[in-house]
Amino acid sequence: MLLAVPVYNEESNLPLFFPALFADLPEAIDEVLFINDGSSDASPSLLEETRRPGVDIVHHTTNQGYGQAMITAMTEARRRGHEYLITMDCDRQHRPEDIRHFIDADPAIDVVSGSRYLPSSRRCGDAPEDRVEVNSRITTRLNRRFGFRLTDAFCGFKRYRMQNIDPALFTERGYAFPMEFWAYAAVEGLSIEELAVSRIYTTDSRSFGEDLDRTRKRYHYYLKVLHQSTVRFSALHA
Template sequence: MLTALPVYNEQAHLERVLDQVVSQADDVLVVDDGSTDDTAKLLAQRDDIRVITHYPNRGYGAALRTAFCYAKTHDYDVLVTIDCDGQHEPQRIRELAARCAGDIDIVSGSRYLSASESGGLAAPEDRKAINQTITGEINQRLGLSLTDAFCGFKAYRVAALSPLQLREDGYAMPLELWVQAAHHGLKIEEAAVPLIYLDEKRSFGGELDDAERRLRHYRDVIDRALARVNVRHPAADVDPCAGLVASGVAVPTAG
């Protein structure tokens, strides 16, 4: 089992979260997506993780795709992804991984299942509303029954990632993932995780900080993903990472 964390300028949370993750996981990969704060310096001080660095920043989706590629090329059976912003509970890593067994391809954390417990502050109203709107549209268009389309805490059966052709670099990549997963008939279930929001401002980048523009962008990503779902990149038939990470943009370093 591999646990991967996409990070960008997370110096405030990095050491605390990593200490917790390494105590709960087998192997740990950090994808530093071109951080400009002290994240890289803090990562270089550790010998209990593996680090891949993007130069320059490419986006949350690109970092996840690099983690997918790493898990595939290093023959892991299960990949767990967890954010490094202090809003997930690392002690649930093995629970999610264990549920991603048998015929389950993706176990996705949900902060809105009835069994979920709230921790920290309530979700910002615009983020909650957009999540609910997009989750409903995803379900309607793809025939899924998700309650949380955006949670970054997931477990994947690595073999099930092979047919996926992912192209989105930004925060909306998980929406493309759902389109691909539905198209390829992957089996999905959700696991309740606590709803934890911290008292700090998070940016989606530029104009996406505006809720209405962000909602339009998410819908555009879904439309693009549906439009190209039947267009297969020919390299994918021979390259296990085709469409997951472009050559030359990730630099691995020993942890």
Template structure:
């Protein structure tokens, strides 16, 4: 049996402050590493140009967190990886757990999702910003009720995917709430989802979501709209083209590198 091919991908937008130390840690604990630079306007591109240990796909202009994740999904499919781990570049995930997540993604498990709330002992006495925790709790409960899932953390970006299980997904949300659309699609296609505990780390409690999403009420309303929109799309989605490895996943206009 051939060894499983593992890709670790980081969606990045204006992360020059954290980029180098995070990537140093990631490459120490991963095999192949992909950075999706989502149209950064700070020094991110220059820092990436100086590295030879990661692969880079660049969006121009900025398309959003969800679009960056879709590009990572497409890259993993196109290059025939077996497992994809996604990890954020803001220092809030521990790269030494990459292989732990990847190893759990076997024996019929399609998605392994990190949860910051599954094991309170990993929080080290920390508490998340109350507004964020309240919204996460509300949306996670709604996701579970509407989709029959048993999640404790609907928003954690630290995940492992069995790449072949991404095939039937049709993802359209470009923004930060795309993972909610992912849960709708995962439930619809009967994917086997498990959670694994990861530490609760908040380095920047005042980090902006961007624009009107910085307002908690608008953010909560937006999340619910994304869930409703994703569920409505299920009923009208046309069949995928079997000859397209990125059908339903790739943000339009993004050129994929050949290696």
């Protein structure tokens, strides 16, 4: 099982994340892979300090986007022969102790997706209102369109069963990657189960880049990628 962590300019978080992650890493995790997405701060050197057997780093020479980091993680999981891939963020919004819950989930499930909005999800801090609104509206759209029963469309804390996922088919390199993935999951008939994870927000300063910081623009960007991906995967599956 591979644990993959995307990293982009996280020099302030990595010194806190590393001890929390490695203090009690489950034995089921055979390998940890950090994907440095072209960071311009001290993140690359901090990551290199962790390199050892079982801990590896892939460096993107330029910032290619969150989606590309996910595609790289999936591609590496398959290339390295891992049956399962767990992805999590290093900005302290995901708790390393929750990794065990993903490991313990039903091994037959194709996608175990973290949710910050299940009744049993712990809450620490208030999520920015615009993100809650966009997440809720997009999640509702996905459920109506595909018959899903999701409560959180955007949580990056996930476990993937790689035998039924082909990362070579993904093209979305930005923050709309979850839209492309959910379209793929629907067309391919992947089994999905949500798992409660903590909703942790210590800052609302994240930027989506350019005018995607505007809520309306970001919402329509997600819908566009969702529609295009559904059409494309449906055609490939026909």
